[in-house]
Amino acid sequence: MRRRGVKNLDKRLEESSNLIVKDPISLKGKWNTLFNNNNPIYLEIGMGKGDFIIEQAKRNPNINYIGLEKFPSVLIVAYDKLKDLGLTNLYLVVADATNLLDMFEENEVSKIYLNFSDPWPKKRHIKRRLTSNTFLPKYEVILNNSSTMEFKTDNQELFEYSIISFNEYKMKFIDISLDLHNRLDDKGNLLDIISTEYEKKFVSKGNKIYFIEVGFNHE
Amino acid sequence: MRRRGVKNLDKRLEESSNLIVKDPISLKGKWNTLFNNNNPIYLEIGMGKGDFIIEQAKRNPNINYIGLEKFPSVLIVAYDKLKDLGLTNLYLVVADATNLLDMFEENEVSKIYLNFSDPWPKKRHIKRRLTSNTFLPKYEVILNNSSTMEFKTDNQELFEYSIISFNEYKMKFIDISLDLHNRLDDKGNLLDIISTEYEKKFVSKGNKIYFIEVGFNHE
Numbered sequence: 106m107r108r109r110g111v112k113n114l115d116k117r118l119e120e121s122s123n124l125i126v127k128d129p130i131s132l133k134g135k136w137n138t139l140f141n142n143n144n145p146i147y148l149e150i151g152m153g154k155g156d157f158i159i160e161q162a163k164r165n166p167n168i169n170y171i172g173l174e175k176f177p178s179v180l181i182v183a184y185d186k187l188k189d190l191g192l193t194n195l196y197l198v199v200a201d202a203t204n205l206l207d208m209f210e211e212n213e214v215s216k217i218y219l220n221f222s223d224p225w226p227k228k229r230h231i232k233r234r235l236t237s238n239t240f241l242p243k244y245e246v247i248l249n250n251s252s253t254m255e256f257k258t259d260n261q262e263l264f265e266y267s268i269i270s271f272n273e274y275k276m277k278f279i280d281i282s283l284d285l286h287n288r289l290d291d292k293g294n295l296l297d298i299i300s301t302e303y304e305k306k307f308v309s310k311g312n313k314i315y316f317i318e319v320g321f322n323h324e
Numbered sequence: 325m326r327r328r329g330v331k332n333l334d335k336r337l338e339e340s341s342n343l344i345v346k347d348p349i350s351l352k353g354k355w356n357t358l359f360n361n362n363n364p365i366y367l368e369i370g371m372g373k374g375d376f377i378i379e380q381a382k383r384n385p386n387i388n389y390i391g392l393e394k395f396p397s398v399l400i401v402a403y404d405k406l407k408d409l410g411l412t413n414l415y416l417v418v419a420d421a422t423n424l425l426d427m428f429e430e431n432e433v434s435k436i437y438l439n440f441s442d443p444w445p446k447k448r449h450i451k452r453r454l455t456s457n458t459f460l461p462k463y464e465v466i467l468n469n470s471s472t473m474e475f476k477t478d479n480q481e482l483f484e485y486s487i488i489s490f491n492e493y494k495m496k497f498i499d500i501s502l503d504l505h506n507r508l509d510d511k512g513n514l515l516d517i518i519s520t521e522y523e524k525k526f527v528s529k530g531n532k533i534y535f536i537e538v539g540f541n542h543e
């Protein structure tokens with residue numbers, strides 16, 4: 106979801122204080138020095154406009170969050186929401202998932218979130234899907250052993266594809282829901298789901314969100 | 325879906341000619357002698373009123389079909405539909421999936437169908453679900469190596485549970501659909517889905533059918 110015609114984008118990114126990490130490669134293996142603590146690092150790949158990860162960071166001060174977004178024109182929207190909140194546990198990075206191994210050391214990450222990733226519906230673009238085996242080996246390297254990845258989407262085909270892809274890569278399925286927002290807890294209450302902007306609109310129309318949590322079988 | 329008060333049930337089963345196999349255990353390892361050929365054997369577990377397997381048998385004369393149903397009062401409905409069709413490639417058996425290994429030899433079966441299996445929604449009954457690991461090891465024994473199992477249901481919770489269960493048992497996911505009846509082929513046409521009675525009613529109300537095809541990773 107690239108946005109066009111954002112005014113003075115380069116200048117604004119440049120002046121964005123340190124909330125947007127300019128040189129993520131230099132932090133490989135030492136992101137804890139940026140956060141100034143050794144709390145676990147949770148990574149959202151394709152953060153979009155930031156609603157999900159900002160809310161996560163607000164609610165969980167003892168977790169460090171990094172939001173990756175490849176389009177600067179989109180990331181700047183998240184930055185505008187974030188800049189006056191005073192959070193010290195969330196940083197944003199303009200980056201592509203292709204380069205994950207340049208930015209993160211083995212086992213450096215404790216959770217990966219994929220929310221409403223680009224479905225790349227055409228067959229010839231399958232390898233670009235963030236749940237394809239182009240990316241799974243990279244996630245496996247940077248995630249530490251007991252960690253998991255959580256993936257949400259409203260796109261039925263992408264979800265079907267991803268289940269097959271995860272299974273083929275011999276991942277462990279921990280949790281799944283075919284209608285996340287109507288899921289009940291043990292007491293029969295709706296769960297408190299942290300949503301993206303897109304998700305809120307979609308759910309308000311009565312549509313279903315698919316969810317899966319998976320881990321890697323490190324052998 | 326037990327039915328009550330079917331008149332003269334025992335007598336009718338007794339007189340049902342040979343289309344209802346009375347002693348399936350005696351056929352273990354030699355079902356081909358019943359069919360009088362060596363065609364592959366496809367098994368539906370929980371056949372219900374028989375619509376699905378009768379239609380399969382009509383369309384595929386070179387496949388041998390066996391329909392298992394544990395409630396005689398339900399099986400007799402399938403028998404009534406079948407008895408005048410003159411099919412020689414379909415037999416019915418009153419039997420419970422628990423006893424599969426008494427009835428079939430290793431590798432004797434080339435396909436298993438589970439259609440709209442009882443969801444057993446209560447936690448204490450999970451082990452009774454036909455997709456639980458109570459039954460998966462039995463399916464693994466009787467299915468020959470390259471064969472698969474196809475499972476359809478409209479029950480969201482049972483489907484979610486089954487995906488996790490299959491993954492845990494390290495099965496191979498071959499195909500999946502979260503809306504089988506709206507699936508299109510490569511040319512954009514709807515597929516020709518052979519449906520159960522229950523399924524036809526359910527789909528006509530606009531509800532979704534979940535589908536998965538899985539295999540065993542014989543190692």
